[in-house]
Amino acid sequence: MSDAGYFSTQPFSTQIRTATERQHAEAENSSFISDMLGGGLGIDSYRRYTGQLWFIYRALESRWDTLSADPIAGPFIRTELARTAALESDLAHLVGPDWRTELTALPATAAYAARIEKCAREWPAGYIAHHYTRYLGDLSGGQVIRGTAEKLWDLPRRGDGVRFYVFDDIGNPAAFKREYRGLLDRLAVDELERRRVLDEGQRAFALNTAVFAELAAEFPARRPS
Numbered sequence: 001m002s003d004a005g006y007f008s009t010q011p012f013s014t015q016i017r018t019a020t021e022r023q024h025a026e027a028e029n030s031s032f033i034s035d036m037l038g039g040g041l042g043i044d045s046y047r048r049y050t051g052q053l054w055f056i057y058r059a060l061e062s063r064w065d066t067l068s069a070d071p072i073a074g075p076f077i078r079t080e081l082a083r084t085a086a087l088e089s090d091l092a093h094l095v096g097p098d099w100r101t102e103l104t105a106l107p108a109t110a111a112y113a114a115r116i117e118k119c120a121r122e123w124p125a126g127y128i129a130h131h132y133t134r135y136l137g138d139l140s141g142g143q144v145i146r147g148t149a150e151k152l153w154d155l156p157r158r159g160d161g162v163r164f165y166v167f168d169d170i171g172n173p174a175a176f177k178r179e180y181r182g183l184l185d186r187l188a189v190d191e192l193e194r195r196r197v198l199d200e201g202q203r204a205f206a207l208n209t210a211v212f213a214e215l216a217a218e219f220p221a222r223r224p225s
Helices: 003-008 012-019 021-028 031-037 043-061 084-094 107-122 124-139 142-152 173-185 191-218
Strands: none
Touching: 012 021, 012 173, 012 191, 021 191, 031 043, 031 142, 031 191, 043 084, 043 107, 043 124, 043 142, 043 191, 107 124, 107 191, 124 142, 124 173, 124 191
């Protein structure tokens, strides 16, 4: 049986999880994230990482007014997911009130944000691939980052510095994720378009991994002598 035939028998939420499994594992096991959460890097690495997230989420959320009316992307635009304001609170706490003047995007971050913006403007179904890879990750593995950051750098529990990871408006994350996967399963596009979305999901993880690689180059881990 061809891949297309195999995938077409599965719910789309399963298809996209399966199609991005390898890229997801590569991003999750990046040396930067491992070193940062393992205590091998200082809080400067976390500040820099949080700053890169601001560029990414500004791109994700800047066209929500338009996308909310789109028949394909509209059901995925949920205000309780919005992260930009939380990132700005975190950066004000981590960097200071003038955080915007100190913020610069890494080349990989700029490329990632540009791809998201292009999809948001021109290809709503492709935008969903980026939406999925970011927000479902925040609701899952992002919680590990929050708890570790609080302990490593004595940040207020669920407060400034880690607000990005706190979804106060989502009472039951497990139920929310089930509902989200249901939206993916009902995605109103044909089989060829679904295949393109799967490819974009892989691309999204690859773009994320590229950001981690540039952060790793900027923040080499302290190795025992």
